[in-house]
Amino acid sequence: MSINWFRYASPATFYPLAGKLVPLFAGGAVILAAIGLYIGLVVAPTDFQQGDAYRIIFLHVPAAWMSMFLYVVMAGWSALALGLNTRLSAMMAQAIAPTGALMTLIALASGAFWGRPTWGTYWAWDARMTSELILLFLYLGVIALRNAIDDPRRADRACGVLALTGVVNIPIIYFSVQWWNTLHQGGTVSFTKAPSMESIMLAGMLIMSFAAWFYAIAAVLARARTIIVERERGAAWIAALPEVRNINA
Amino acid sequence: MSAFFAMNGYGFYVWSAYGLAAVAIVVEVLLLRSQRRAVLAQARSTVSAPAPGPLAATE
Numbered sequence: 318m319s320i321n322w323f324r325y326a327s328p329a330t331f332y333p334l335a336g337k338l339v340p341l342f343a344g345g346a347v348i349l350a351a352i353g354l355y356i357g358l359v360v361a362p363t364d365f366q367q368g369d370a371y372r373i374i375f376l377h378v379p380a381a382w383m384s385m386f387l388y389v390v391m392a393g394w395s396a397l398a399l400g401l402n403t404r405l406s407a408m409m410a411q412a413i414a415p416t417g418a419l420m421t422l423i424a425l426a427s428g429a430f431w432g433r434p435t436w437g438t439y440w441a442w443d444a445r446m447t448s449e450l451i452l453l454f455l456y457l458g459v460i461a462l463r464n465a466i467d468d469p470r471r472a473d474r475a476c477g478v479l480a481l482t483g484v485v486n487i488p489i490i491y492f493s494v495q496w497w498n499t500l501h502q503g504g505t506v507s508f509t510k511a512p513s514m515e516s517i518m519l520a521g522m523l524i525m526s527f528a529a530w531f532y533a534i535a536a537v538l539a540r541a542r543t544i545i546v547e548r549e550r551g552a553a554w555i556a557a558l559p560e561v562r563n564i565n566a
Numbered sequence: 567m568s569a570f571f572a573m574n575g576y577g578f579y580v581w582s583a584y585g586l587a588a589v590a591i592v593v594e595v596l597l598l599r600s601q602r603r604a605v606l607a608q609a610r611s612t613v614s615a616p617a618p619g620p621l622a623a624t625e
Contacts, residue, residue, distance in 0.1 A: 370573075376587055542602070543601050546609050562613075
């Protein structure tokens with residue numbers, strides 16, 4: 318049996334599919350966040366070195382992971398859009414940028430509120446923190462570049478090139494704690510060795526990471542739907558949508 | 567309960583971090599909702615009064 322992989326590359330077929338997925342992922346995010354927050358803020362024991370300040374980890378690490386993952390996904394869609402000239406890929410890249418910026422902002426802000434009680438400062442020009450700040454500027458740059466170009470197809474190409482160029486920053490963020498011995502600690506969870514934290518803490522962090530994934534997927538799909546309606550509004554299938562024909566829908 | 571919110575003296579930092587994240591997420595959700603409304607209204611006005619597009623000359 319052959320599957321038509323390009324079926325959902327068409328905005329007209331993707332739009333209703335995304336509409337079904339948004340509430341599923343949003344609901345999943347709420348449930349996972351409720352469980353993760355309960356474990357992180359109530360069940361997990363107080364850290365013997367950092368006291369309760371360490372509980373910021375359940376927010377900080379998932380947000381920081383998402384900020385990097387989302388950038389790689391955005392760059393991947395951009396590469397597809399540049400290589401295959403597919404509209405929907407460019408729209409997906411466009412839809413990811415604001416949520417990526419949000420995750421980066423949460424990672425930076427929660428890091429500042431964690432750094433103050435544990436390191437004695439909200440901010441330092443440490444390698445990890447500086448490269449994460451550059452990530453925020455990359456997201457904001459992609460958003461600003463799009464707003465500066467009126468023709469959406471030209472904006473797709475310009476933003477795609479910028480997004481792809483910025484990918485070089487991702488390994489810099491990831492390996493910064495190994496390459497430069499500055500303030501930020503190394504990773505708590507590693508692919509190659511056993512995690513250096515208690516299993517209930519790890520469980521809380523992983524559940525919060527899944528919550529962040531679900532939230533990001535819901536937000537990106539919802540934004541992609543808005544972008545599709547905006548950019549395809551001349552199309553007959555948009556005019557035929559119940560939410561367009563009916564004011565109250 | 568107050569011990570929970572005090573977080574053994576780290577309450578300000580923990581709740582500031584979580585509070586800021588919650589505000590940021592609420593803002594994003596509200597923006598998504600208002601943008602969707604605006605875009606749907608825009609699509610409706612396009613339907614009721616089609617703008618002269620590339621096809622207008624041939625129609």
